[in-house]
Amino acid sequence: MNRMHVVLMSAILAFAGPAGAQSLEDWDADGSGAVSQQEWTTGLDILGLFSDWDADGSGIVDEGEFAGGLFGRFDQDGDGALTASEWDDGIDAWYGEEAVDLDFDAWNSDDDDMLSADEFTDSFRVSDLYERFAAEANITDPASGIGEDAFAPALFDWFDADDDQEIAPGESAWFG
Numbered sequence: 001m002n003r004m005h006v007v008l009m010s011a012i013l014a015f016a017g018p019a020g021a022q023s024l025e026d027w028d029a030d031g032s033g034a035v036s037q038q039e040w041t042t043g044l045d046i047l048g049l050f051s052d053w054d055a056d057g058s059g060i061v062d063e064g065e066f067a068g069g070l071f072g073r074f075d076q077d078g079d080g081a082l083t084a085s086e087w088d089d090g091i092d093a094w095y096g097e098e099a100v101d102l103d104f105d106a107w108n109s110d111d112d113d114m115l116s117a118d119e120f121t122d123s124f125r126v127s128d129l130y131e132r133f134a135a136e137a138n139i140t141d142p143a144s145g146i147g148e149d150a151f152a153p154a155l156f157d158w159f160d161a162d163d164d165q166e167i168a169p170g171e172s173a174w175f176g
Ligand SMILES: [Ca+2]
Pocket: 053, 054, 055, 056, 057, 058, 059, 060, 061, 062, 065
C-alpha cells in the first residue's frame, strides 16, 4: 500500500467515525477480493482500534475494556447509549442471530429505554460473551486480557468463521 492510499484510507476512516462501517475493498490492499491476516492487521492499525479499546493505556485490553470497545461499535449513532435495536443488531452481528439468547430488559437495569455504557459493561461481564470470544479467538489466558500483539489476530480468528485464513465478503459483520 502506498502512502497516498494510507492517507486516503485514514481520511475515510476518520470521516466514518467510531462506529462507521469499514469497506472490505479499502482493506483488501492486493485486490484479491478478501482480507488476509496481514491486511486485517494493517486495517486495524490505521483505525487505531487497539489504543482506542485499551482505555487505560496499559497495553492490555481486559474484559471491561473489551465491553467498552464493543459498546462503541454497537452505538451506531454515536450518542453514547444503545437503543434495544442497536444492542440487538450489535449482538447479532458479532455473535450470530441464533447463538445468543439475551434479554434487553435484563441488561437495562434502570428500566429506561436505553443501555448506558455502565449497564452494558456490567451485564457483559456477568454474561459469557467475553469467554466465548476468547475461546473462539484462541486467547489462552482471557483473564489476563488481550495484549497488543494478540489483539488483531484474535479479532481475525473471530471473524474468519470458516478458518480459511481470509475474511471474505459477507463473512464478517465488520464490513457492513
Ligand atoms: Ca487496558
